[in-house]
Amino acid sequence: FMLTQPHSVSESPGKTVTISCTRSSGSIASAYVQWYQQRPGNSPTTVISEFDQRPSGVPDRFSGSIDRSSNSASLTISGLQTADEADYYCQSYDSSAAIFGGGTKLTVL
Amino acid sequence: QVQLQESGRGLVTPSETLSLTCVVSGGSLSSHTWWAWVRQPPGNGLEWMGEIHHSGSTNYNPSLKSRVTMSADKSKNQFSLKLTSVTAADTAVYYCARDGRRGFGAWGQGTLVTVSP
Numbered sequence: 001f002m003l004t005q006p007h008s009v010s011e012s013p014g015k016t017v018t019i020s021c022t023r024s025s026g027s028i029a030s031a032y033v034q035w036y037q038q039r040p041g042n043s044p045t046t047v048i049s050e051f052d053q054r055p056s057g058v059p060d061r062f063s064g065s066i067d068r069s070s071n072s073a074s075l076t077i078s079g080l081q082t083a084d085e086a087d088y089y090c091q092s093y094d095s096s097a098a099i100f101g102g103g104t105k106l107t108v109l
Numbered sequence: 110q111v112q113l114q115e116s117g118r119g120l121v122t123p124s125e126t127l128s129l130t131c132v133v134s135g136g137s138l139s140s141h142t143w144w145a146w147v148r149q150p151p152g153n154g155l156e157w158m159g160e161i162h163h164s165g166s167t168n169y170n171p172s173l174k175s176r177v178t179m180s181a182d183k184s185k186n187q188f189s190l191k192l193t194s195v196t197a198a199d200t201a202v203y204y205c206a207r208d209g210r211r212g213f214g215a216w217g218q219g220t221l222v223t224v225s226p
Contacts (some may be wrong), residue, residue, distance in 0.1 A: 034212030036155075043204060043216040044155065050211050072120040089155055091212060098145065098157040098208065 001025045003090050003101035004085040010107040015080050019104045021090030022072040033073040035064055038087045038103075047088075048075060082108050111136035113205050113217035121199075121224050127192040130207030131217055138186050139163040143208040146190045148180065148201040156201075160208055161188055195224045215222075 002024040007095035012015040015052065021033065046055050048064035065095050066073045073092075077084055085108045090101040114131070117129035131144070138144065145160040159169035161179040170178050181188040192199060202221050206213040 032211055036213070040177075041220055044213070045216070046212055046214060050216075055214075091155075093210070097170065098147075098160075098213075099154040100157060105156040 001094055001099065003092060005088075005090060005101040005104045007102070008105040008107065010109055012109050013080050013081055013082060016076060016078040017080060018108065019075045019077075019088055019090075019106070020072050021101050022070065023092070025055070026094075027068070028066050028071045028073055028092075029068055032107070033066065034091045035062075035073075035075045036089045036091065037084075038089065040086075044089060077106075079107050080102055084108055110214050111207060113207065113215055115203060115205050115217045115220040117151065117203075117220060117222070119221060120222060121195050121222060122226060123193055123196055123224055127190070127195050127199060127222055127224075129190045129203055129205075129222070130187055131189070132185075133207075134186070137138045138181060138183050138188065141209060142179065143168075144188045145206045145208045145213065147204045147206055147213070147216075149204070150198075150201040158190070158192075197224050200224045 002026050004022045035048040037047045038044040047062045053062040061078045063076045087103045088108045112134045114132045121127045143160040146158040148156050161167045161181050167179050176193045178191045200223050202219040203219045204219045207215040
């Protein structure tokens with residue numbers, strides 16, 4: 001299956017943005033979905049794991065969810081800060097393989 | 110806290126074999142289930158290449174399966190990647206990562222490998 005993300009999103013500081021990740025086949029709920037943040041020149045870091053779990057140190061401005069009706073996962077970032085500007089990737093599993101979405105570039109204007 | 114560090118040649122000639130090693134520190138190769146390689150071509154997204162279990166079991170991306178071999182050395186607490194018959198399309202930053210089946214909880218800093226004559 002594939003995970004499809006919007007190529008880019010933009011929003012103003014202080015606002016809320018949601019990034020979607022749509023699974024092409026099979027249920028979105030059938031395997032954990034993770035979200036990674038990647039700033040230029042850095043390795044990815046986990047901001048959401050297991051659909052909606054925030055690792056220690058990740059602000060509660062970051063939240064994850066799934067929507068079975070649209071077969072998609074979402075990452076929501078509230079109270080946007082300029083430091084949130086980065087690429088965001090969703091990731092899930094297909095049997096014994098990891099699948100990444102194509103990534104979404106978040107611009108905080 | 111586990112840390113990962115990639116090493117290997119940064120420049121590989123087309124048709125040759127790319128070889129990278131990932132040293133695990135602050136933890137044991139046997140303490141978690143899977144250890145993976147993920148690559149990222151310049152300006153592009155993340156591509157899972159495959160993974161190795163501390164028992165030696167492997168899973169590879171079908172698109173790379175014919176060219177990829179992963180191995181693990183528990184005595185040195187490290188695992189390795191070999192990619193044969195490389196082309197310019199294999200130019201990328203290569204990351205090693207730990208996969209606990211709940212996502213990639215630890216990543217190396219990444220190493221750029223350029224394929225060029």
